[in-house]
Amino acid sequence: MIGAGVAGMECAITLANAGMRQVVLVEGGTTVGGHVARIAQLPGLGEWRRLVAYRDRQLAQLDAVEVVVSTTLGSGDVLDRKAEVVVVATGAYWSQDGVSHLTHEPLDGARAGHVLTPDALAEGRRPEGDNLLVYDCEGYFMGAAMAELLAVERPDARIRLVTPFPVVGPFLDLTFEADTARRRLHALDVQTITGSEVRAIAAHSCELWRFDQQEEIPAAGVVLVTSRRSHDDLYRELRNDPDRLAQAGIEELHAIGDCASPRHIAESIFDGHRIARAIGGTDSNGFIRDLRIVTGRPAEAIERADSQIAPSAV
Numbered sequence: 006m007i008g009a010g011v012a013g014m015e016c017a018i019t020l021a022n023a024g025m026r027q028v029v030l031v032e033g034g035t036t037v038g039g040h041v042a043r044i045a046q047l048p049g050l051g052e053w054r055r056l057v058a059y060r061d062r063q064l065a066q067l068d069a070v071e072v073v074v075s076t077t078l079g080s081g082d083v084l085d086r087k088a089e090v091v092v093v094a095t096g097a098y099w100s101q102d103g104v105s106h107l108t109h110e111p112l113d114g115a116r117a118g119h120v121l122t123p124d125a126l127a128e129g130r131r132p133e134g135d136n137l138l139v140y141d142c143e144g145y146f147m148g149a150a151m152a153e154l155l156a157v158e159r160p161d162a163r164i165r166l167v168t169p170f171p172v173v174g175p176f177l178d179l180t181f182e183a184d185t186a187r188r189r190l191h192a193l194d195v196q197t198i199t200g201s202e203v204r205a206i207a208a209h210s211c212e213l214w215r216f217d218q219q220e221e222i223p224a225a226g227v228v229l230v231t232s233r234r235s236h237d238d239l240y241r242e243l244r245n246d247p248d249r250l251a252q253a254g255i256e257e258l259h260a261i262g263d264c265a266s267p268r269h270i271a272e273s274i275f276d277g278h279r280i281a282r283a284i285g286g287t288d289s290n291g292f293i294r295d296l297r298i299v300t301g302r303p304a305e306a307i308e309r310a311d312s313q314i315a316p317s318a319v
């Protein structure tokens with residue numbers, strides 16, 4: 006198992022509970038938890054830590070699971086380990102090129118040194134200057150959290166949160182977090198600019214468009230919260246060389262969680278659980294329990310149909 010985010014952790018726990026004798030969970034970072042552990046360090050988001058803490062305790066109680074941290078695996082390392090089953094759970098990252106759902110194109114100037122992403126801030130980097138701009142095309146909490154973090158740390162700077170959505174964090178309305186998040190931004194004097202699109206980033210400013218009106222906004226530092234991409238290089242490298250997989254004795258290869266495609270926490274955890282049920286079992290897609298509930302069909306009928314679907318394994 007490569008990557009100890011919530012997907013990898015859940016998969017390792019489920020495999021061990023199902024009787025798998027040896028599961029090695031390898032993590033490149035110094036601690037387990039992946040992205041959720043990083044989110045939990047942001048202002049007001051400490052509650053998310055429970056998703057990692059619960060699984061960390063489960064792992065500690067399972068003799069069949071060995072957790073190895075501070076070890077980044079490349080494809081050669083994976084092949085050398087001679088595992089029968091390899092699950093890649095290496096997560097996702099924020100795109101540095103500013104590609105968003107609006108244009109699907111890289112944003113002019115996005116790769117300049119004063120333009121960062123939430124990943125860079127999680128690593129401790131910070132934008133510099135008196136005018137800082139967060140551009141949020143995600144619409145959930147990350148844009149607001151980035152603006153709040155900067156406002157708390159830099160009370161001397163002007164923080165602006167620009168979003169193409171009609172309100173800040175529209176998806177926060179669906180989880181009843183919006184009022185709190187917007188109140189905090191207001192209390193911290195963050196200027197929110199809604200319904201506007203950043204079309205280009207220059208050294209000290211951003212080009213903003215609202216319908217057909219253009220405006221230059223001062224921005225010495227920019228944080229882009231535009232879209233996420235899978236960290237799937239390792240998975241692709243392994244998948245694209247089936248001969249080497251066979252020589253290394255690898256019978257199954259899976260990608261789960263954000264590595265398969267960026268998604269939500271619950272989906273990532275479900276994915277880890279689903280694949281663990283599928284590994285070595287008859288439920289090749291791991292959906293029998295769910296299909297029984299959703300369709301009301303008996304398990305045997307679903308198993309018959311399931312056997313006609315190609316498993317996601319190699």
Ligand SMILES: Cc1cc2nc3c(=O)[nH]c(=O)nc-3n(C[C@H](O)[C@H](O)[C@H](O)COP(=O)(O)OP(=O)(O)OC[C@H]3O[C@@H](n4cnc5c(N)ncnc54)[C@H](O)[C@@H]3O)c2cc1C
Pocket residue numbers: 007008009010011012013031032033034037038039040041044076077078079094095096097123145146147233236239261262263264267268269270271273
């Ligand atoms: C900013 C942001 C906000 C989000 N907000 C929400 C939200 O509010 N609600 C929600 O439901 N979901 C949210 N999500 C999604 C959620 O965080 C992810 O779906 C989930 O954390 C993914 O878990 P994962 O285990 O697949 O990947 P990750 O948590 O990213 O874990 C991958 C792990 O693999 C490790 N790794 C990578 N490469 C290697 C390697 N070669 N060798 C060893 N280890 C390696 C990494 O160090 C990392 O620890 C958010 C995601 C982001 C980025």
